[in-house]
Amino acid sequence: LIYGNAYAQIIRNGRGDVLGLYPLMPDKMKVDRDEKNRLIYIYSRYDEANPNLKEQGEIVLYADEVLHIPGLGFDGLVGYSPIALAKNAIGISIACEEYGASFFGNNANPSGVLEHPGVIKNPDKLRDAWHRAYGGKNSHKVAVLEEGVKFTPISIPNNEAQFLETRKFQIEEIARMYRVPLHMIGDLDHATFSNVEHLSLDFVKYSLDPWIVRWEQSLQKALLSDSEKGQYFVKFNVDGLLRGDYASRMQGYATARQNGWMSANDIRELEDMNMISEEEGGNLYLCNGSFTKLIDAGKFAEKIKEETDNG
Structure with a gap:
């Protein structure tokens, strides 16, 4: 990744x-x-x-x-490396972090210009003296300026530079690289009680599945011999990530049970419950008795019609 x-x-x-x-x-x-x-x-x-x-x-x-x-x-x-392809988005995020650390490291005071009416012979000395006296933790001290020196702030305020909005957008950009839903990284602005479950399902389907398929195909191609490929296959089981809420699971199990393609023990195994013995019918596959083939339904209708015509 x-x-x-x-x-x-x-x-x-x-x-x-x-x-x-x-x-x-x-x-x-x-x-x-x-x-x-x-x-x-x-x-x-x-x-x-x-x-x-x-x-x-x-x-x-x-x-x-x-x-x-x-x-x-x-x-x-x-x-190709996703990190290399998205280097600009990551670079902006790193720059925002460094700016924020520098900004708050100076007690959120903006930088500026020291103006002097005359010629300064050693500007580096004046700048270093200013940083020692009024930089970092000393930024809230009262400044004493001599010889007509004037301090003029020049930085753009953070609200005008949209600092917080930029940081938030870059988090979304990096999450978008790997198609990770924002609620999974702690951003719940767009998450609701009804859509979080579907967003989690989308994560399995659209984020994990493409990589899982690559793993399955590569493992099967590289590790299994020609004779083994006819007997075995590699499969990642993601059923645990696709489990819905209790009511939805029970409704799905009921449909599978009634249509005869899951037994009671199949359902209990998925729910981590103890098996029912075969004598008690745990492995029986049942279906509703009212189901009939369409062709048989047609024959039955013809039979009724003939009996009606014959009086």
Whole structure:
């Protein structure tokens, strides 16, 4: 989610069975093609902090040796980093934070200009003396100015610069990068009792699902053999995140039970309840007796018509 790619070296035994995954840092990985047009992964083990390490160098891994989960990309090799693509939005947010820290670090006093009627031989000395005397925690002290020096504030007030509005918008911008609903990061301005549940469902459907599909497809492609792909599949279970309120769940269970595609034990398992024994009918699949096939309904109508015509 940060780099746009996830890599792990696949550890196999002599028969090719997967024994484990060794995570690899995305910023040290380069993806390319060799002279035979095969996909190769070049992993750098250079460590600038420890230049004397003996294990430094580059390791070349082939596609069957690497689990690669890419994000959005256009070259067929790697995904792009959402952080890099949204660097301007993040930069504005960082600038707002730094400005706010500086502003309140000076006790919310605006900066300005010290004006002198004559020529100042050492302006840096005057500025430093002003900061020591009236900057930071001393900003509310009464200033004593000599020799015609005048202080003129020049900063734009925060309400005119829309400081708070800008910070709030940048939070929304960063949340929008990953399609995270604002109520999940503590912004409840647009959240109501009726829409929070649907916003949470949207988060699973539109934010998590695209990444979950990437994980499922990449794991199945890289870790399962050809024979195993016909027997097994990778699936993330997000049913717990999709559970609605109690009344909605019970209504859904009732529909499933009446239409015969869920048993009592199927429902109790989803609700983390103890199973009912088979003797008590816990595994029975039932449906309403009034249901009939459409073709049978037509035959029944024809039969009634014939009996009516025959008196």
